[in-house]
Amino acid sequence: MNYSKKIVALYSVIALIVSSCNDTKKEGADDTKKETKQLVAKVIETPKRPNILLVLCDDLGYADVGFNGSKDIKTPALDALALTGTKLTSAYVPHPFCGPSRAGIMTGRYAHTIGAQFNLPPNSETISKGIDVGETFMSKVLQESGYSTGLVGKWHLGAVDKYHPNNRGFDDFYGFLGGGHNYHPADYKAKYAVAKAKGTKVIWDYLSPLEHNGKEVVDDNEYLTDVLSNQGVRFIQEYSKKDAPFFLFMSYNAPHTPLEAKKEDLEMFSNIEDKNRRTYAAMVHAVDRGVGKMVEALKTTGEYENTLIIFFSDNGGKLSKGANNFPLKEGKGSVYEGGFRIPMFFHWPGKVASGMIYNYPVSALDLYPTLTALANANSKIPADKVLTGKNIWDGFLMNKEVKQGDYIFTMRHRTGFSDVGVRSGKWKAVKANDQKWELFNIEEDIEESNDISANHPKILKKLILEAEAWSKTHIQPKWWHNKKTGEEWTKDKMPHFEKTFSID
Template sequence: MLTRRNFIPMLASGGSMAGAQPRRPNIVIIVADDLGWNDVGYHGSRIQTPHLDRLAQEGVRLDQFYCCPVCSPTRAGLLTGRYPIRYGMMHWGIAPYDRHGLPAEERTLAAVLRDAGYTRRAAVGKWHLGHARREFHPLSHGFTSFYGYYNSAIDHFTLMRDGQRDWHRDWSPSTDQGYATDLIADEAIRFLKASSTAEPFFLYLAFDAPHIPLQAPEASLKPYRGWPEPRRTYAAMVTHMDHAIGRVLKALDDTGLAHDTVVLFLSDNGGDPNAGGDNRPFRGGKATTFEGGIRVPAILRWPRSLQGGRICKSPVRYIDVLPTMARLVGAAARGGKPLDGVDVWDQVRGTSTARPQSLYSFIGSVEREHLALMEDGWKLVRVGQTILRAGSESRAQVYLFRIDEDPFETRNLAGDNPKLVQKMLTKLRAFRALHPTHIPIHTGGDANRPPAWSPPKDWAVPEAG
């Protein structure tokens, strides 16, 4: 079994999943924003997602793909292979007025691929990993081009956030007009058409949909006439995004790139039930550490080397993406800092059933936080004041589930297993203490907005600061 200890030596010696290969694969990672488990057709949803359904048929459905409860943390861990709590980005999404972001010393998948010889590395769509300093920008993290927006929750038609237009090409404001989902797909297609079958590339494609504000073109709303709001507009946004993904997949086919391209699709967190999302049959949703908040739709397709039409039952974590992709391209995944993720390629292709390491989850503020730990078939969820505050345990809600037997989290076994609960709480306390003390913990919103704050014109990133 491949472990972190023998992983890097194997890569250095040229090890790969199938020995010598004619060329390294292209990598396309597609991220949906707030898509719930029950919001795709291949999970039985009434929402129309024919292109994702096709991708699921041609690829491998990752039935236990786990992410963070909200946006920025998943994106950070996905790109670094490290728990984002280590650099202060796990508690909530980056707010417009936040001064922190993805630190320059964190090595991203784009940088890994750069060092492996991938010369074209595009970030398209939502960034949401910091915008207050140049070091947080995609072009400072290994990408060669960027097109999209820095914040979250932009107006999908006007592309505005807090009174300023948030749409950019590389460092400069873009004057492009249109519905954000379409603009994002258009740029991805331009990138693919400019690509060569002789040179591998990396495309990180992060859609805006179906995140609030709920807005959809009229044509996309028509199939859902009679559905109640907000479900109707949410469904329309999902179907419109599915159509955009279909256009991207068609571009891969038309350019002859599809056979040699690894496509990974995932949602960044569970759906928000208050904004139309549906995570049934799982408990909870976005901003919780119950399964509905962190277990999301995910698919991996690689026609050249991966047998499709299967379901991978092994857990795969968002932090496992970087080391797994690094193995596929024969690259060294680590750049001076230890990874929390591991290579799970053997589990995905069905040659191993080994379970990955523990999964830690965290979201919230000092006054109310969600923590979870999943290991050895058990899952502990703690909700309450910060676990680091003395005396908070007596007021916290603690749940223990045998998650491999009770994935819907219906039977709380905490009272029957007090020693196990205390053991897992001790581990959660140590994990929670990893958050850097110089980065304030909050959950966004106007209550945390500095009184004199206003956004920069066109959300321009300052030259310094």
């Protein structure tokens, strides 16, 4: 919504009314003048609710954007926003895998506390599972507070009707319901047609047709990332005309596998010898190109100045598929920093400081309470709704630590044991690969290369006890990503946290 145009129009009407009153000097004119002055004051005092553009990449590495130090991947649009906004260097997502991380972002809760610890399996419509409808999504709160809401891209939170984005707070959904998708339409459409002709009952959802509000899309003839970006532009152009602010969740699939890029983008990175890295770089560049198009759309519609743009990734980059998480240890799926510490920036002209760096820890779980507060939508959050994060806005603007004394957790269940990471302030404890607990001063040792647990046993014990207390809020998974994992849990071979949180 273009507030400035609306206010100008309102002032014009008021001016006409006042002028009329002055000219006619009719009885009651003084009362009319008084009412118009009060209306002017109300207009001036009413704060603008921002548009919110939430841009989420899939499996993007910490060092795979220019603003975080990438030398080989070109991201000029993202870099421009980050440099004129505020970069958050210690931002975390709640899980090192896609589905549970996204569940946390939308619900404001750790996935483990709602039974969503695992990715939904491919073709999840066959198991009719998804995030419990009793969990009010951030999108629903914004929608009920008067926002126009849109989701473009990946969903991964339930494929049957009751879990569909249009039933979880999104007015406009364009994308796919599963956990990933192929990128070249000529390829995935042909494979889908062959499978359908053979009578395949369950066709891999990476090949499934895109949809728009429940209807199959037939004209998606471009590279997937470009299609999604164009739909983001379409949403901005369409909904900026409405008498309401908008919330757009741009949920990109890239650079998640399969590694597929446009020929012209690949040619830009011909200097990169490693094939995976070259393709990965081209995929990230395509996202950057799309963000640039959306920024231009915001400017041409007059919405740029009143739009908060947040950019981040759903987990760390996958090292075996071309990602770079330097200087962080390991990558996607890990409870070391490379698994769930992600690139992030906030951008909002005149509101968010330009060129500032925010080094204090924050969690993507903080987005729900922060954004709903900015949208003046807290009254629409159910009274019994549990939120794990906190509203970081005021402290963030002042570059002050807002989560002092708080704990940021992550946990990945493996075969027969669980990996755990917990950070509070400068301290981080890790239990990985069924080995002993480690302790790091993450401010001085971001690479997690120097285990100092022997020097600070009391600090380590405190962190372990906090993680153990957190684990007691978890519930049984409502699905598993494969049959073998499910058998472990149903036969009581998992989770056995008494072993996980043993210090010896």
